[in-house]
Amino acid sequence: MENKKAILVRNLKKYFKKVKAVDDVSFEVKYGELFALLGQNGAGKSTTIRILTNLAVPTSGYVEVAGYNVLKDPANVRRNIGLVAEKIILYDNLTAVENIKFFSRLYGMKDSLIKDRTEKLLKLLDIWNFKDMLVSKMSTGMKQKINLARALVPDPPIIFLDEPTLGLDPVSTKHIRDFIIGLRKEGRTIVYTTHVLHDVELMNVDEVAIMRKGKIMAIGTLNEIKKHFKKAEIVEIETDRRLLANEVKGKIVEQEDGYMKIEVEDLDQFMKDITKLNVRIRSFKTLEPSLEDVYIEISEGNSPEEQSKTVSAKE
């Protein structure tokens, strides 16, 4: 099961008249993986998720979810997936339990099983005490927890989480994030879209794809992507005196007294230069670019590879 593909997308295109919402996208997700799909608003993440969840038809391309073609075998696709979309999928005039029961019954589940799983999940999400509260009276954080439970009670092996922490306070965000990490440990396949890059780094996702204007601009593990997009070494150095700008070659990012953060093109040359200076080095370390650095670079179209071609960080 581990090496089998939970999701297979090949040359997927979705055009709305002249707008290319998804433009020749290919990727795959293995069972048990946590796959993050990043990108600005309008990058094509949600449209991709809608196609994968059988809510939209592709213009062209091949999509397989849980081993089933989304166009030819949609019922089997839907039997294997759960969706937490941008909009909270709950009825305001129903209670938490009523909502979960309604949606779970559509999967053909027995009431006793729904009851057991609802109790387990709501307790796990620390929201069991509110099971009989109307959704309209709940806070956004509570609603999102119920929404997660709603998608998980049918126990789908593949779950799509489209911006699940959107609009949540930091505490609720952390709860949801920890819960998703727990889901991953259970072996569930998760496709996760977000703007919150911090979440992606904390969740230690298996693979990341960054979309821009309907295309995947980068795909790979977090380290692979960071490494691939590293234009220069970022060096943090602390010396016994303030270094002058003309003493070192590089772009100074930050400087305070003896501390300096600098982007250098050639680390060896930088080291040679620094040893020639009459300074005592107190500390020295090289920094990886953050996901945010890479993300902004891609989103703004500043990456060197930005010539409308998809970059596989694994290459």
Add this chain to the structure above:
Amino acid sequence: MRTLDIAWKDLKTFLRGKTRVIFSVLMPIIMMIMLGFIFPKTGGSYSGNIGIYSQDLIFNAKVEKSVSSTSENKMIFYDSRQDLINALASGKLIVGAIIPKDFSLAVALKRPVTMDIIPNPANPQAGIMMSQELVSMLGQQDAKNVKRNVQSKLINADGTHFNYYDFTVPGLMAMIAIMSAMTGLASAITRERELGTLDGIMVTPVRRGSVVVGKVLAQSIRGFVTAMIILVVSWLFFGVHFSGTSLLWTIFLLLLGTSSFIGIGVMITSAMKEQETAMISMTTLTFPMMFFSGVFFPVQQMPKILQYISYIFPLTYAADALRNVITLNVGWSFIWVDVVVLVGYAIVSSAAAALTFQRLTYD
């Protein structure tokens, strides 16, 4: 200035919805044209067969042969009251008259006498007009005397007093039930779409057909409950009577009438992305329907072309069957055509809705 900003924003957002704008333009056009042409300019032509059931043996012996039928209005005599009612229900007659036992004697003695007139519930105006003419036709030899002493009383088949409400109630029941279901449908599908809960349903393995049938069922029940309220109000405040059989038929026809239209409603609302657009489009469709389908104005009084149009709408059949059942208290043999058409509408439109639902709700 802020007021103007708000007004401008409202208009601008309205104009951005193309379908909404199209239906908003269409609605007044349809309404004006429809209301302009639906009523006959000359007051209508009241022609058709007149049914007579006479309990007066002298009248039968003498008058039956002497009364004249005109080319437009033919008199047909029946042997029983039920035969007369059946002929009305089957649409053979425009009006029925019941000649009382002492009719001839009263006319001869110049005593007042009352003749019961049963208008055809599908076209009561014509019946009412014809009843005046009928008095003259019956007393051609002594017109002055007959006119002075013969009174006509408009009654229903069960003998209760007839008023125009008896004509409108069955149509109104069907119309309110259908409109209630249609309004609910706009909310049930388009609102769910706006909220995102429709995605929640569509992402489950449930069959699309089941979603449609579920929606149809819920709205049919909603329409039915509304119809039941109308039924009780009609009985309590307007003296509309139901026998045991006619009540069962009424309940069945209201449920069927509502179901017959919901499939069409599902298709329209599934294609609309905004609730407001769905509401406008449903109103554009249902509002003219109540005029075309003879709820307020008899279909038979409309110009021929509009009469043909009226046969498109299921409400026409629902209202017709309900009128026969409620006003004339007749059953299956007189309403089977209406029932078959309504069942056909329900099956075909629901099947079409089930088949197109997925495509219409897809992005």
